[in-house]
Amino acid sequence: MKDMQSTTSTLNITVDDLSVTYSNARLALYNANCTVEAGTITGLVGPNGSGKSTLFKSIMGFLQPSQGQIRVGGFPVQKAQKRQLMAYVPQADEVDWNFPINVFDVVMMGRYGYMNLLRIPSAKDRRLVMESLERVNMSDFRHRQIGELSGGQKKRAFLARALAQEGKVILLDEPFTGVDVKTEKRMIDLLMQLRQEGHTILVSTHDLASISTFCDRTILLNQTILASGTTAETFTEENLAMTFGGLPVSSLRQKSRQSEAEV
């Protein structure tokens, strides 16, 4: 079954009973269960501090969960990384924009996983980097130091790196913050193209307005998964109130008891 999945063109992400505790003993995420369906654009929605980034970082393997399991296309996260299945587009404030590096070299870093230990790029690596830059319309800026770019260009540069990596699963953390409406629309068009080509895309955002325009499915999150399904199903007034409004304690207790019963 697992091997079947790896040979098919689309990959899903399954999160099974995930809990993450930080070193200050704060529980960031508990008993999270969800599936990001293969070949969809899925929105991960929740207020600030709801554990969006924590879930993201767990899926990317940057965090060690205290409990639970994550699989990407049937593989454990580390295996999926080694196979270059997952690409990550970081939040703008996670990047040191003063770093002495230009756009071309950033995108080339997407190819390192395919190179030998000396990381000497082949003709194919160069070609893919140039193609990725062209796809996001950044070819003309490839020699710019990354700090000289506008907000939208910065996002596109890192999206190009994800494309160059040829990951079947692409995670974008708050991709539309600091981006103007025009660029946002173009990025959404590109994401839809990528879905067409069989990519699975997970986008975290707190911008509710744009979700229904491009997300097939939505996962609502606040400390745990509150709802997940097609955007039409999930985006009910009640669900959004539960996610963004004060969380009724009774519903929380029920949730955790339910998931305990499932275990």
Added chain:
Amino acid sequence: MSDLVAAIPLWDWLVEPLQYGFLRQAIWVSAFVGFVCAALSCYITLKGWSLMGDAVSHAVVPGVVVAYALNIPFAVGAFLFGFGATVAIGYVKSKTRLKEDAVIGVVFTGFFAFGIVLVTKIPSNIDLFHILFGNVLGISQQDIVQTLIAGVITLTVIFLRRKDLLLFCFDPNHAKAIGLNTEFIYYTLLSVLALTIVTALQTAGIILVIAMLVTPGSIAYLLTDRFDHMLGISIASSVFSCVLGTYLSYHFDVSTGGSIVVLLTLLFVITMVFAPRYGILAQRSKQRSNPIAAEAQGQELSRDQA
């Protein structure tokens, strides 16, 4: 004609010391050390590891003493204790809720103090002053060999792993996401750091080695936005300061490590003020012409986005 006459004493002044073998030797050793330190310096400044460098340099002291007591090469003892301190820092940090700078502070002063206690208790011919401040003019052949070995290993590792090290400094998360072993790269950079400090021990001494590891990279970072240029500028400023500093220390009979670092710091101050783009003067003139520049930049940005 009078220019020529005046030039002769200057020429003598420049060349005369070079007839002494020990000084020629000190100059090329310190130039080599400057080269090694400057190469690593670019990574250390970009990664923000200056404090870590300071920690490792202090932590090598007990290693040097133990090495002399056991009659093994000082470089081996120094490396083991320097690297051991970084492992200890990593361990304490992961097991407690303390912030990293506090952990570093506790661990390296502990190692350093232990070294001082050992120096004063174990009978040896170690001169604490030489460990602290370096003594390249009196360096022994044996020490030169150790310096060279440590330096060549450092340069080889940096050269072979330069791309991964740079990726690790820039975006460790991406390194992880593409399946690289970031733990391994982390310890590679730390061990190279410890080796570089071993290399510089005889020249700069443990107190000043941190300047050799931070200042050249900082000078270069203020002058360029390209990493390869940064490496070149860093190495050039460092080797220049090491050669001239050693020279001047002979002429004026002052501490070699001290004069090297004073020169480096002077270069830094000049750069900080006059750097064409990131210097204080350039920043100020940019601010003065701000309204127009800001508008022009804004237009450019909106054009890019269109």
